[in-house]
Amino acid sequence: MAVEASSVPAPAQAKDQGAARHPWLRVLSTAARTPRGAVGLALASLIVLVAIIGPFVSPGSPDALATVTFVKPSGQFPLGSDFLGRDVLSRVLNGGWELLLMAAAATAFGIIVGTAAGVSAAYRRGRADGFIMRTVDVILAFPQLVFALLLVSILGPRLWLIVIAVGLSHAPQVARVTRSATLDVTERDFVKVAELQGMRSSKVMIREILPNLISPLMVEAGLRLTYSIVIMAGLSFLGFGQQPPAANWGLMINENRIGLQLNPWAVIVPAALIALLTIGTNTFTDAVARVTLGVDRLPEEAVLTDDLGLGRTT
Amino acid sequence: MTTDSAPADASRSRPAQASDAVRLEVKDLEVRIGASGPDVVSDIGFVVPAGQVLGLVGESGSGKTTVALALLGHARRGLHISSGEVRLDGVDLLKLSRADLRAARGARVAYVPQDPAAALNPTLKVGTQLKEALRVHPAAVDDSQDRVLEVMREARLDATPEMFRRYPHQLSGGQQQRVGLAMAFCCRPSLIVLDEPTTGLDVTTQRHILDTIRSLCRSYGVAAVYVSHDLAVVGGLVAEVAVMYGGRIVEIGPTAKVFGEPVHPYTRGLLAAVPSPGRAEVLAGIEGHPPRPGRRGRGCSFAPRCDFVISDCWSEPPPPVLIDSREVRCIRAAQVRSAVTDRPSPQSGPAADGSTPALALRAISAHYGRTLALSDVELQVPPERCVALVGESGSGKTTLARCIVGLHSNWTGDITFQGERLAPRLRDRPREVLRRIQYVFQNPYTSLNPRKTIGQIVAQPLEELLGLPFRERSERAAQALEDVSLGSDFLSRYPDQLSGGERQRVAIARALVVEPDLLICDEVTSALDVSVQAVIVEELRRLQRERHLAMLFITHNLALVRSIAQHAVVLRDGAVVESGPVEQVLEHPAHEYTARLMADVPRL
Numbered sequence: 001m002a003v004e005a006s007s008v009p010a011p012a013q014a015k016d017q018g019a020a021r022h023p024w025l026r027v028l029s030t031a032a033r034t035p036r037g038a039v040g041l042a043l044a045s046l047i048v049l050v051a052i053i054g055p056f057v058s059p060g061s062p063d064a065l066a067t068v069t070f071v072k073p074s075g076q077f078p079l080g081s082d083f084l085g086r087d088v089l090s091r092v093l094n095g096g097w098e099l100l101l102m103a104a105a106a107t108a109f110g111i112i113v114g115t116a117a118g119v120s121a122a123y124r125r126g127r128a129d130g131f132i133m134r135t136v137d138v139i140l141a142f143p144q145l146v147f148a149l150l151l152v153s154i155l156g157p158r159l160w161l162i163v164i165a166v167g168l169s170h171a172p173q174v175a176r177v178t179r180s181a182t183l184d185v186t187e188r189d190f191v192k193v194a195e196l197q198g199m200r201s202s203k204v205m206i207r208e209i210l211p212n213l214i215s216p217l218m219v220e221a222g223l224r225l226t227y228s229i230v231i232m233a234g235l236s237f238l239g240f241g242q243q244p245p246a247a248n249w250g251l252m253i254n255e256n257r258i259g260l261q262l263n264p265w266a267v268i269v270p271a272a273l274i275a276l277l278t279i280g281t282n283t284f285t286d287a288v289a290r291v292t293l294g295v296d297r298l299p300e301e302a303v304l305t306d307d308l309g310l311g312r313t314t
Numbered sequence: 315m316t317t318d319s320a321p322a323d324a325s326r327s328r329p330a331q332a333s334d335a336v337r338l339e340v341k342d343l344e345v346r347i348g349a350s351g352p353d354v355v356s357d358i359g360f361v362v363p364a365g366q367v368l369g370l371v372g373e374s375g376s377g378k379t380t381v382a383l384a385l386l387g388h389a390r391r392g393l394h395i396s397s398g399e400v401r402l403d404g405v406d407l408l409k410l411s412r413a414d415l416r417a418a419r420g421a422r423v424a425y426v427p428q429d430p431a432a433a434l435n436p437t438l439k440v441g442t443q444l445k446e447a448l449r450v451h452p453a454a455v456d457d458s459q460d461r462v463l464e465v466m467r468e469a470r471l472d473a474t475p476e477m478f479r480r481y482p483h484q485l486s487g488g489q490q491q492r493v494g495l496a497m498a499f500c501c502r503p504s505l506i507v508l509d510e511p512t513t514g515l516d517v518t519t520q521r522h523i524l525d526t527i528r529s530l531c532r533s534y535g536v537a538a539v540y541v542s543h544d545l546a547v548v549g550g551l552v553a554e555v556a557v558m559y560g561g562r563i564v565e566i567g568p569t570a571k572v573f574g575e576p577v578h579p580y581t582r583g584l585l586a587a588v589p590s591p592g593r594a595e596v597l598a599g600i601e602g603h604p605p606r607p608g609r610r611g612r613g614c615s616f617a618p619r620c621d622f623v624i625s626d627c628w629s630e631p632p633p634p635v636l637i638d639s640r641e642v643r644c645i646r647a648a649q650v651r652s653a654v655t656d657r658p659s660p661q662s663g664p665a666a667d668g669s670t671p672a673l674a675l676r677a678i679s680a681h682y683g684r685t686l687a688l689s690d691v692e693l694q695v696p697p698e699r700c701v702a703l704v705g706e707s708g709s710g711k712t713t714l715a716r717c718i719v720g721l722h723s724n725w726t727g728d729i730t731f732q733g734e735r736l737a738p739r740l741r742d743r744p745r746e747v748l749r750r751i752q753y754v755f756q757n758p759y760t761s762l763n764p765r766k767t768i769g770q771i772v773a774q775p776l777e778e779l780l781g782l783p784f785r786e787r788s789e790r791a792a793q794a795l796e797d798v799s800l801g802s803d804f805l806s807r808y809p810d811q812l813s814g815g816e817r818q819r820v821a822i823a824r825a826l827v828v829e830p831d832l833l834i835c836d837e838v839t840s841a842l843d844v845s846v847q848a849v850i851v852e853e854l855r856r857l858q859r860e861r862h863l864a865m866l867f868i869t870h871n872l873a874l875v876r877s878i879a880q881h882a883v884v885l886r887d888g889a890v891v892e893s894g895p896v897e898q899v900l901e902h903p904a905h906e907y908t909a910r911l912m913a914d915v916p917r918l
Contacts, residue, residue: 189761192721193824195740197778198748211765 024214031287040283047277051096060087062094062247070262080263082256084245088266095247095270099236100277102163103228109167110228111221114174115213119205121175122182133179136172144169145231149240157240166231170224181216185209215292222285226278233274249274337537338362338385338505343398345380345389352608354393355380355561357631362505362537362554367528369548369569370541372558373584373843374814375604381558382507382541386423387415402505402537421451424498428510430490434482440493441478444500451501461500468533469496470526488519492526499530506531506538512547516706516870517914524551524916543843545588546873546916549573557581560605560615562631567640573918577642577651579620587848589873591900591915597877599849603813614644622646622653672697672832672864673718673731680710680717680725680888687713688725688888695832695881700858700865702879702896704872706911710888711868712756715836718866719753732831749779752825756837758817762809768795768820769805775828794827795820798853815846819853826857833858834866839874851878872915876900884908 031037060066064086071081079088121132139147151165185191186209194208235241236250244251249270256266343358355377362368372378380393387407389395400407402422410418419425427433434443444466448458466473469492482490491511498506508527512520528551531538542548548555549569556566557578565578576582586598602619605611613628614620620627626645634641637651644650673695680688688710695701705711716722718729720740729736731751737743755761762771773791776782782790792802798819809817818838825833835854839847855878858865867879875882875896882900883893884907892905903909 189755189757190763193753193755193761194774194778196719196721196748196753197775198740198745199778208763212763214765 024218027215027218027288027291031284031291034287034291036290037284037287040280040285040287042280043276044280044284047096047273047280048100050093050273051100054093054096058090058093060090062086062091063245064090070256070259070266072263073265079265079269082252082263082266083259088252088256088263088269091247091252092249092269092273095249095252096273098242098246099229099232099249102159102166102241103225103232106163106166106228106232107170107221107225109164110170110224111174111217113167114171115178115210115217117171118175118178119182119209119213122179123186123201123205123209132175136175139169139172144227145234148231148235149238152235152240157243159242162232162235162241166228166235169231170227174220174224177216177220178213181213182209185212219285219289219292222281222288226281226285229274229278229281335364336361337364337403337535338539339399339401340385341399341401343381343384343400344396345377345384346394346396347392347608349394349396352610353396353561354607355384355558357562358384358398360554360556360563360566362539364535364537365532366554367531367538367540367552369552369555370539370558371543371545371548371555371584373543373604373845375607376558377561377607378541378543378558379509380561380607382425382509382539385505385507385539386419386425417451420447420503421501422503423505423507424501424503426491426494426498426506426508426511428513430487430494430511431482433494434490436482438481439478440480440482440485443482444478444493444497447497447500462496465496465500468499468530469493470522471496486519487515488523491515491523495523495526495530499534499536502534504536506536508538508540510542510544511540513542513544517872517911517916518706520547521914521916527551544916545573545584545844546918549918550916557584560610561607562615562643563641564616564643565640567638571638571640575638575651577637577640577647578616578644579622579646579650580616582650583619584845585918587845588918589848589851589871589877591873591876591912591917594876594896597848597851599847599852600845601849603815603846622650670697670733671695671730673729673866675714675718676728676730678714678717678725678727678729680713680722682713682724686888688717691727691885691888691890693883693890693893695864695866697831697864698858698862699881700855700867700879701881701883702875703866703868703883703885704870704875704911705885706870708887709885711870711885712836713888714885715753715834715866715868719751719834720748745779749775749828750831751834752828752830752832753834754818754821754825754836754838757841758814758821759841761821762817764809766808767805768800768807768809768812771809771820772805772824772827775824779828790827791823794823797826797857798823813846814842815849818842818846818850822850822854822857826861829861830863832864832866834868836868837870838867840870847874854878872900872911884911 032041065084066087067077067081067085069081069083069085071077071085073080077087077089079092082088082091117132117136121129142150147169148165151168152162155161191204191208194204232241233250236248237254239254241250242248244255252270253267256263260267339361341359344353344356346353358381360368370378370381380390383389384395385400387395387400387410395408398408407415407418407423441462444462445458448461463473466477471477471489471492482493485493494511511527512523515523524547540548540552552569554567555569555572556563557572557580558564559580565572565576565581572581573585576585583598583600587600589597600619605615611617611628613630614632617623617627624646632643632645634643635647637647671694675691675693678688678691679686691714693701693703703711703714713722717725720736720738720743723738723740725738731747734747736747769788769791772794773787776787776790792805795802795804800816800819800823804816804820809820812820839850842850851874854865857863869875879896881894882896884891884899884905886907892899892903892908899908900912903912
């Protein structure tokens with residue numbers, strides 16, 4: 001197998017041997033090396049790390065009634081206690097991973113649905129395009145949070161439902177972005193080459209067009225992830241997300257805001273974690289966008305592509 | 315013929331004519347990547363007297379545009395003019411302050427860009443744009459309104475209010491470029507830099523624009539630098555020419571000498587690659603590819619592709635040598651000069667005429683919406699023969715090709731391929747037909763999926779059209795690459811690691827891997843450099859003969875037709891104006907249009 005890999009052209013093999021120069025990895029690593037990207041990535045990774053390893057290093061149980069309500073920070077409870085007298089630090093360390101997981105799942109769902117809709121609208125054109133894009137317009141007429149709230153309030157606050165609702169609320173924007181990117185790619189000759197080979201249109205979309213949408217999709221995914229986190233936290237805050245007594249950063253802000261004067265840390269810490277996470281993902285996404293647009297390309301690359309006359313057609 | 319080779323003095327290269335005042339003098343110009351990175355161009359030096367045009371020729375990546383921009387004191391993003399002088403009437407532009415340089419640009423130094431459609435602001439009227447330049451430099455000329463009218467007349471534009479009110483998109487390509495010229499000349503600059511101003515224009519328009527440029531330069535007494543990849547265009551326009559390769563000027567001297575008896579091996583190669591409309595000959599391309607900008611080796615940058623290379627060539631960059639009134643960067647100049655090259659005529663394959671044509675088009679009319687793109691086109695491609703379809707842009711030649719392959723289905727008439735009628739729509743055609751007709755697209759930069767390896771790209775039609783198993787696909791893909799002179803190490807590369815010529819070979823390999831009977835080549839060399847074009851054309855000619863292919867070769871380049879085709883069909887405004895054997899059509903054109911096209915083709 002390994003011997004064949006160098007001479008055999010197959011999607012699977014090519015992925016292995018070309019992993020180092022796979023286009024999206026290259027974009028991500030270039031983005032991470034820009035100052036903007038490095039800061040964003042560091043910030044986001046830090047919070048993600050807190051959320052992931054938090055449950056393992058948590059000093060106590062997040063649900064145990066350890067002391068009286070709204071105790072100020074002390075040696076035993078570094079961040080004080082919440083409205084029921086539970087340890088805030090333990091709850092903060094336990095309350096992130098579910099939020100992150102749901103946000104990531106909702107983003108993935110939204111990207112998949114939106115991309116499928118956008119690509120087929122742009123490639124098939126005609127009636128399919130009209131139908132898909134008008135549906136998108138209708139959904140876009142609702143504010144995103146309201147749309148998610150609407151779905152959840154009709155169908156009840158179940159976690160998988162929240163993921164789907166938030167994901168669906170992303171799909172229209174994703175569809176718009178992928179549609180315009182697809183229109184651009186479809187004009188290129190290699191798509192016509194595939195058609196001339198009699199390739200089925202679903203295969204053309206998946207094998208020829210989709211790989212060329214990676215750059216805009218990466219930017220879109222980052223942006224949508226940021227929104228997902230905010231919306232998830234917002235839904236929890238409004239009481240539609242995870243239900244008490246679960247530890248959740250959004251829920252914590254809501255539960256503890258009555259004791260803001262007594263122990264502000266019970267609100268500030270989860271709020272700050274959500275804020276830093278979204279700032280981090282957003283900054284990194286911005287860096288990725290700048291790389292894919294060519295603003296932050298390394299100078300040598302800019303010179304080379306210009307001088308080789310790329311994209312210059314007669 | 316004595317070889318008076320002697321090391322030339324670096325600063326004063328050639329004896330300039332004493333009568334002409336030197337307007338532009340460039341010395342030791344060097345542009346680097348970043349502040350201290352590798353150089354992209356270096357040791358650039360030349361002199362342009364008033365009223366003269368210097369031609370700066372080179373292929374893509376040679377650094378000619380970088381030099382052109384440096385003459386305006388500008389470097390593209392990431393580049394940096396690290397040393398040298400650009401003296402205009404004695405003043406070094408590179409030493410000016412930002413404000414002074416800005417004042418000089420437009421007023422004393424003007425630039426005419428390559429693509430006028432992109433250079434003109436589409437939201438401003440022509441008149442506004444012309445006046446803009448004068449408004450920015452009020453001191454340059456006294457009376458703006460009269461001046462605009464005057465310069466428009468000189469650029470051979472109608473100096474009418476209607477023209478003033480038009481938007482750029484309402485003008486033809488030639489008129490747009492005339493507006494560009496008028497804008498450049500209106501402040502009476504001392505130096506004009508023209509960056510391929512006629513690329514993309516039809517030959518007739520090109521000839522008229524060149525006439526205008528010539529007369530404007532003469533009457534204004536400006537020093538002009540004309541950047542181009544088209545040797546024939548430059549040959550007819552300029553008195554002195556500089557040939558660039560790998561960021562250096564490899565040969566500079568009077569045009570008649572440089573193009574008539576080239577000394578540098580690269581210049582010789584380049585000239586041998588230029589097709590001639592006058593006679594059929596085998597084109598000799600230059601194998602290999604130029605060094606990437608900023609990644610030049612230690613010695614002569616042409617050494618890897620040079621036939622005359624000796625070990626000394628690799629050790630250090632060759633110093634300029636003065637030989638026969640021109641300056642050449644080649645240590646073997648004397649030997650190269652005495653070597654002779656001959657250009658044999660191509661042998662056409664055995665005549666197979668008389669049998670049923672591989673492809674026959676009868677009364678084809680095609681529409682785009684309500685616009686008639688083709689009307690009553692008749693065309694035949696005999697088996698094992700190459701038919702050239704010639705026409706200017708907009709003549710409908712690509713539409714015709716698309717009708718044949720099935721990408722455009724809105725047509726009426728009959729297309730018969732090997733005795734079978736072809737359905738207009740792609741999806742109504744059986745796979746076997748799709749396999750037997752293959753199409754090579756014009757632009758190899760968009761016809762290869764950038765996310766696939768070359769191996770995947772070439773193997774793809776075998777999977778789609780023949781349904782071959784994986785192992786066989788990969789064997790045949792490797793063989794197909796071999797056939798177009800690409801090694802199997804290309805299989806795992808991606809398109810962006812390939813040069814334009816290599817990409818086009820991959821596209822040809824992809825078409826030939828399924829063993830078609832008819833190959834349609836749509837302007838396959840127009841996005842390529844001339845040395846690469848020659849290689850591709852020779853490759854196609856060889857393959858056509860070896861594989862007994864019928865070929866439809868679509869081009870706007872009349873000179874190329876001679877080298878590859880046996881029959882020619884001339885298309886104009888969607889109708890065939892003339893067809894017949896190549897010699898007859900090109901040498902004794904029956905139609906006035908063909909005759910004019912032939913007359914307008916620039917020749918070396």
